[in-house]
Amino acid sequence: MSKLLSLTRAARLVGVNRVVLQKKIQGGELDAHDGMVSVDGLLACYPDAELEDTVEIERLSRIKEQAFGKRIFERALPDAEVLAARVTELSKTLDRSQSQLKNLNDFLGKLLDRLDETECDAKSRQMMNDLKLWIRHEAESAMEPGLSNLLAIKDNMLRVMAAHVTVLPSGHDFLLEGQDTLLEAAMGAGIPLNYGCSGGNCGLCKARVISGQVKKTRHHDYVLSDAEKSQGCILLCSNTAVSDVTIEAAVAGSVQDIPYQQITAAVKSMELLTPDMLLLHLQTPRTQRLRFLAGQSVTLRVGQAFSAELPIASCPCDDRNVLFHVRRQNGHLFSDYVFDRLKSHEPVEMEGPQGEFILHEKSPRALYFFAFDGGFAPIKSVIEHAMSLNAESIHLHWIASTAEDIYMPNVVRAWADALDNFHYAEHIAGFDLRAMTDRRKESLERQLDIIAGEEAGLMQGDVYLAGPEAARVIAERFFLKLGLPRTRVASSLIT
Numbered sequence: 001m002s003k004l005l006s007l008t009r010a011a012r013l014v015g016v017n018r019v020v021l022q023k024k025i026q027g028g029e030l031d032a033h034d035g036m037v038s039v040d041g042l043l044a045c046y047p048d049a050e051l052e053d054t055v056e057i058e059r060l061s062r063i064k065e066q067a068f069g070k071r072i073f074e075r076a077l078p079d080a081e082v083l084a085a086r087v088t089e090l091s092k093t094l095d096r097s098q099s100q101l102k103n104l105n106d107f108l109g110k111l112l113d114r115l116d117e118t119e120c121d122a123k124s125r126q127m128m129n130d131l132k133l134w135i136r137h138e139a140e141s142a143m144e145p146g147l148s149n150l151l152a153i154k155d156n157m158l159r160v161m162a163a164h165v166t167v168l169p170s171g172h173d174f175l176l177e178g179q180d181t182l183l184e185a186a187m188g189a190g191i192p193l194n195y196g197c198s199g200g201n202c203g204l205c206k207a208r209v210i211s212g213q214v215k216k217t218r219h220h221d222y223v224l225s226d227a228e229k230s231q232g233c234i235l236l237c238s239n240t241a242v243s244d245v246t247i248e249a250a251v252a253g254s255v256q257d258i259p260y261q262q263i264t265a266a267v268k269s270m271e272l273l274t275p276d277m278l279l280l281h282l283q284t285p286r287t288q289r290l291r292f293l294a295g296q297s298v299t300l301r302v303g304q305a306f307s308a309e310l311p312i313a314s315c316p317c318d319d320r321n322v323l324f325h326v327r328r329q330n331g332h333l334f335s336d337y338v339f340d341r342l343k344s345h346e347p348v349e350m351e352g353p354q355g356e357f358i359l360h361e362k363s364p365r366a367l368y369f370f371a372f373d374g375g376f377a378p379i380k381s382v383i384e385h386a387m388s389l390n391a392e393s394i395h396l397h398w399i400a401s402t403a404e405d406i407y408m409p410n411v412v413r414a415w416a417d418a419l420d421n422f423h424y425a426e427h428i429a430g431f432d433l434r435a436m437t438d439r440r441k442e443s444l445e446r447q448l449d450i451i452a453g454e455e456a457g458l459m460q461g462d463v464y465l466a467g468p469e470a471a472r473v474i475a476e477r478f479f480l481k482l483g484l485p486r487t488r489v490a491s492s493l494i495t
C-alpha cells in the first residue's frame with residue numbers, strides 16, 4: 001500500500017501550499033482519507049515532484065522568515081539530541097523494512113525453486129517458465145527506484161529535519177523545524193496557541209501530549225504536578241518534538257479568547273520611513289509576550305501619559321517584536337512626543353489588544369486588501385499572518401493620497417517579486433484621503449470601480465479595508481453597493 005502523508009507534509013514535498021492540495025481534494029483530483037494523502041495519489045497529480053528540489057521552498061521560507069524578523073540561519077538544524085532521536089527512529093524503520101525485504105527475497109527464491117521442482121507435462125512446464133519470467137520481471141521492477149521511492153526518500157529527509165505536529169481539537173497542524181520549541185513553531189505557522197511568558201514561568205502554554213515523543217529543551221520554573229505529568233502534560237514553550245506528535249491544546253479562535261494585557265515594552269528602534277511616518281519597534285520583556293490576533297490594535301502610553309490607540313503592524317508570529325507605524329500629526333501630544341522626544345530603550349506601556357479586524361482563517365476565498373495611506377499597518381499584520389498560513393491568493397491595493405504615503409514600497413514590492421500568490425498594485429489618489437469632498441468621493445469611487453473591473457475574482461473574495469475614516473467609509477459603501485455581502489467586508493479605522 002502506498003505511503004500516507006499529512007497534507008502539510010505532502011504540500012512541502014511537492015512545493016505547493018496546503019490550500020492548493022485542499023482544492024484538488026475538493027475537486028476530486030486527489031483522494032484523501034482522514035486528512036492524509038497517498039504518495040501514489042500525490043505523484044499522479046504532480047508527476048514531476050521528484051524534480052522539485054528544495055531550493056524554491058527554502059527561498060520562500062527565507063522570505064517569510066525575513067519578513068517576520070527571525071534569524072533563520074541560527075536555527076536551521078535541530079538540536080543534536082533531537083536529530084539523533086529522529087535518526088534513531090528512522091533507523092528502526094529502515095531496519096524493519098530491510099528485514100521484511102530479506103524475508104520476501106527468501107520467500108521468492110523458495111517459490112521459484114518450488115516451481116522448478118514441480119513435475120508437470122510439457123505444456124504446463126512452458127506455463128511454469130512464463131510464470132517464473134513474469135515473477136522475476138515484476139520483482140526487478142519493484143526494486144527499481146521509481147518516483148514513489150524518490151518521494152519517500154525526500155520525505156524521510158524531511159522527517160529528520162522537521163516533525164509534524166497536529167493540534168487537537170482544533171485540527172491545526174504544522175511542521176516543527178530547527179531548534180524551535182512547539183510554541184515557537186506553532187506561532188511561526190500562525191496558530192494562536194494559549195501562552196503567556198514564553199519562558200517557562202506562567203504555565204499558560206500547558207498542553208497534553210496524546211501521541212509521539214517530545215523532549216524538554218529549556219528549563220522551566222513552572223512546576224507541573226505529578227497528576228499533570230502522568231496525564232502527559234508539558235509546557236509548549238520548553239519542549240520540542242522528536243517524532244511526529246499530536247497534542248491537545250487550546251487555540252484562540254476569536255478576539256474573545258485573547259486576554260486583556262498590560263505590558264511595559266521598551267523602544268528597540270525608531271526609523272523615519274518618510275518625513276511624516278515613523279516605524280516604531282517595541283520589544284516586550286523576555287518573560288511577558290503580547291498575545292494578539294493579526295490586525296488588532298493596542299493603546300500605547302509614553303512620557304507623562306501621552307497615549308494613542310495604534311494598529312500593530314507586525315505578525316503575532318514575530319516573537320517579542322511589536323511594530324507600529326506612527327504618523328506625524330502636529331499638535332497631537334502622542335505623535336509629537338514620539339517624533340521629537342522618544343528615545344531608544346525608553347519604556348512604553350502597551351494595553352490591549354482591541355479590535356475585530358482579523359483574518360477569517362477558515363474562509364477558502366481569495367483575499368483582497370485595500371490599504372488607504374497608513375491603513376497599511378493593520379493590513380501588513382494580517383497579510384503576514386495570511387502568508388504564514390499559506391493563503392492561496394492575496395491581492396493588495398495600496399491607495400495613497402500622495403506617492404510619499406506609500407511609505408514602505410520596498411517591502412510590498414519584494415513580496416510581489418518573490419511570492420507567486422501575492423499580487424500588488426499601488427494607486428495615487430492625488431488628494432488628501434482624510435479630507436473628502438464630493439468631487440474627491442467621486443474620484444475615489446471611479447478608482448475603486450476600475451480596480452473592481454480589473455480584479456476578476458473580487459466578487460467571490462473576502463475584502464479587507466483599512467485607513468482614515470473618510471476614505472474607508474466610501475470604500476465600504478462602494479463594495480456593499482457592488483453586491484458583496486456584509487460578512488465579506490471587514491474594515492479598520494486608522495486615525
Ligand code: FES
Pocket residue numbers: 195196197198199200201202203204205206222235236237238
Ligand atoms: S510557561 Fe509561560 S508560556 Fe510557557
